Amino acid sequence: MDLQIFLALSAASFAAVVIGQMVINETHRVPGSGRMFALLSVVILVAAAGYWLVPDIYGFLTVLALALVYAPGLLMLRASREMLAGRSTEAARFARFASLLRPDRDNRFSAGLFAALAEPTPQRRIDAMAGLKARATPPQALMVELQTLRQRNDWPGVVEFLRANPVPLPGDGINFPIRALGETGQLDALVQTYLGHRTTLGRTQLPILMVLSFCGRVAAVDALLPTIRLLPPVSKTFWYATALQAAGRFDEARRRLESVDQSSLTDIQREMIISRLERPVVDAAPLLSPGAAYQLDLMAARVRRDAPLRRPDWRRTPLTYVLIMANCLMFAVEVSRGDSQDTVNLVDLGALWPPYVVDQHEWWRLVSAMFLHAGPEHLISNMFALWVLGRFVEIGMGTWRMAVVYAVGGLISMAGVVGLTEAGLSEPNVLVGASGAIFALLGAIALQRLTDFLATRTIADRRNLTMVGMVLVLQAAIDLALPQISFAAHLIGLLAGAALGWVLGRK
Known part of the structure; x- marks a missing residue:
């Protein structure tokens, strides 16, 4: 797969899915989110325009555009972390970097507010915020007033002020x-x-x-x-x-x-x-x-x-990391034997070639093909998806249930492609990759998330469900661009994973 296509498709797909998630979860109503919506749209436009105007570097440009969209927010997040840790001077520095990277009104105000909060005494903080308030917009002035009351520990005053000034909070x-x-x-x-x-x-x-x-x-x-x-x-x-x-x-x-x-x-x-x-x-x-x-x-x-799904470290999800290491090890073997995208090399190592499976009874290829990948981009996209999904499935279902979903779902996916080829519904093709097994994991966790949402109809469960959808769209968008991957394998793996998840249940 061409590196520029991989980079552009990954970044643009991510931007498109985040936009969709903002709409579905209604977070586009948050004050200031309209700017993020517009900037993510620009990322998609960069990918589309770059494909026609600068095809040699448009992937790099799309990734750069996405990085510029998220970098100021990440710096502000770091500033908040430093402020909560009591390191106000470091917080002000990160906020200033964010405002330099994207010097819009909101970021300049945030940098000024962090600088005011970095003053050594409450009274000096209050004095600095008084100067900041003089050039603030009405919502920003509201935030300054609230911070001033906070410095005085006047919580009743905060309540009364908000009752008297029902301005949307930024x-x-x-x-x-x-x-x-x-x-x-x-x-x-x-x-x-x-x-x-x-x-x-x-x-x-x-x-x-x-x-x-x-x-x-x-x-x-x-x-x-x-x-x-x-x-x-x-x-x-x-x-x-x-x-x-x-x-x-x-x-x-x-x-x-x-x-x-x-x-x-x-x-x-x-x-x-x-x-x-x-x-x-x-x-x-x-x-x-x-x-x-x-x-x-x-x-x-x-x-x-x-809560357990929010802290999936390696000690609680060993199988996920073992599978990632096994796939990376096999990719190293591919590279050591020649080109990782060479069809002959892949077939020699165990890629799925349906005529070999049926005519020569090489059924072992149904397993070996799941650990081979056609190029570094293919490996990176699949291992990222496995890292995201595998940990949540392993925590939610347990290690052994996840092992069954991954192994059986992947086998059903590969066998399904062979069956479609034998039935004349699909052209024979050399297939490799863990996508079928990963889509089985996706099917299992999607069923859990859908069940949770239908049972509760809560905002939290709707967000969990849309996160699964985000991973699904990203994985499908990237893998569909690879000629060695069958969309039928994805669909069969997804359905097999959902069925297995229903049979095996939760941890």
Whole structure:
């Protein structure tokens, strides 16, 4: 496969699927997301125009365009991580880099806000934000005012200000009303605020962490915290202690907070711990109505169900990494014997050639072909899909069930192609790749996600389902451009995986 086609198709397909996901999940309604929508559309246009105008480099240009779209956001995410860790100077530096890379109004404002928050004392932060407010747009001025109240720890003031100024909050500004309502003990309003904004929250977990913590759902908080890599350990201790206090376990919460090594904290982190020790949150149970408690129980159940899928490390998903290493090892053998895209080389190593399977009874090719790949692009696309899907399937179904889905689904996929060829419905072709087995994994997890969504109809499960669809479209778009891959093998593998997933069930 030509490298430029692979790069352009990968980047443009990713942009197209993200656009579709924004529409389906309604995250296009988030303030500021229209710009992201337009920039992703530009990536697709670069791929299309480059194909005709600069065919020798259009793949590189498409990848560069996609990188430029996401780089400022990644830098801002890093700035938020540094701020949460108490490293405000580093946070301001990353935000400034993001504004230089994409110098639009929002990024310039964010860089200025991070710079103001990097001032050493609360009063100097307030003074710096006063100057920033003078040149801000109305939504940005709202954010400055909220940050000013936050520096004074005036949470009742935050609640009153938001009631008097119902301006749409930019970005993650929803954290302010949720935090303020929690700190002031208005828990029914807290739950309703979260439910009213959940369609525009994207995939961030911080708002639901705050809701569950202020409402005393300790088990759900304990399951959720390891999945939020953005939070430093001291912040995780803070929110877990908050959940303990809200559950009425005040002595345990105090022990947690006092166990934090004060000497290792920044000034901001030390202020956070001291504030929770001096002003603990109240017991949540008497403050929650039955309706709010029911909604919290649903949220907590979903968090406990989905949390393991958010931290699939190699110790919990060994089979996925073993399969990736086996495929990479076989590719090294291909390269050592010659060209990895040479048909003769592939057939000698075990590629699927239907006449050999049927006429010479070389049934072993149904297995060996699953571990061969036609070129590095083919290998990279399949191993990326296996890395994404395999870990979630292995956690959700268990290692042995995943092994059955991968092996049996892949065999059915390859055998199906042989059957179609013998029936005269498909031309004989040399086939290689793990795509059939990977699509079997996709079918298994798609069935789980679809079942979850049909049972609950929740926003979270709809997002999980669309994520599976995103992987499906990306994999199909890339693999359909490879002549050595049969779309029939994909479809047969997908259906076989769904059937196997239904028979084997969950872990």
